Amino acid sequence: MTGRTPAPSDRTSRRRRAGVVVPHQPTRLQRLLARLVFLLIRAVALTLRRSLVDRTGCHDPLPPRAIYAVWHNRLALCLEAYRTYARPRSAARGLAALVSASRDGGFLAAVLECYGVRPVRGSSSRRGPQALLELTTWAERGYDLAITPDGPRGPRYVVQDGVISLAQVTGLPIVPASYRLSRFLRLRSWDGFIVPLPFARWEVILGKPLHVPRQVSETEREEFRRELQRRLLEITQD
Template identity: 45%
Template sequence: MKRLSVRVAIRLAAWLLQVLFWTLRPVYIQEPVLRHLLDRQLPFIAAFWHGRLLYPLRLMQIYRQSRVTVLVSRSRDGEWISRIAQRFGVLPTRGSSHRGGGQGLLEMVRRVQEGYIACVTPDGPRGPRYQVQPGVVTLAQKTGAAIVPITYNAKWRKVMRSWDGFVLPLPFSRVVVIYGEPVCVPAQVTADRFRAAQQELEQRLQHMTDLADRFF
């Protein structure tokens, strides 16, 4: 009975999200950055803050002509995110982005090499908020995939009182989606250059998020 209730709840949540997405009115800034990679079928990693992961579900659905996988933690919340992502045609990869040798990250490397677009929340699943952990840079280093920072905000929204300040767009809101210039990490990289790439991604995502928050 409990399993049935969970399945029904997940289907309902996915349906409600789909209805919400249909009502939103998006504005895309620097979308050609992403289109360039998609049109040329170049490997890339989509990186967005944990608190801004909701609307990227819609983006994954829009670009689903490409195979997409998302790194999701093994927590209880991660289980819900994983099963809802599957309803949007996204393959969940379970694990953590915090440790370069983590099983989830190694699985993501394999997925990217198979041609998947990788989606990662570099400050998740536990934070600190808006601080990029090294896992996403390791993933780029091992795969040669560029990291594309993505963020969004909504004019009408609910900001949750959670560690990540989760942003929930409200129905019929305008939404701004910002794509940043890719961050590239060479296969052979010094420790200083690795940290520089990590800081570069963090600064770009923070700057883009500030712009999105001021957009409305």
């Protein structure tokens, strides 16, 4: 025995060998860049001509608490949409959002923290069960939840199973959410990420909530997955 305290890399590798995936925490540089991105998004959002298309059928208020599902390429303005249209009509104490456990996810987690959102680290391929448990805990504490059902790797506009499992466990309805912009840039990424441009028309669209019972067969789970995908595509216009 050397008595040496294991370095962070040593501890991480041991925990990985033990079957535990440790999320990458935001670096100082990522936190600085996240703050700059946050301020930039806020500045652009102030110039947008905004409107809401509410297809939830819930009128006012929205469901007391919900899981908001938004495509990965709409991340840029999704938190602005939540704070503008969903949060004032919700009884939730706040918002917890699923973010990848990768290094890139560390940057996004830092952006979420600027908005006062609780990041939960995980995905379908890394730390999925732990993330599901953490999201369920935040739901029990009275929080809304947010998830990108086609993230973090795609395919684009294909809903993965995780959001259906989350709805089963928490009992919360899934509210499809999207938006349209009259002016934007599209990045050459797997999701065709949309970057809003100043002074654009910004139309936020909320779809009809999807309720998933706790007890469903595998066939029924697939039907709910396909239905959520259909509802999201219905309110998405590229």
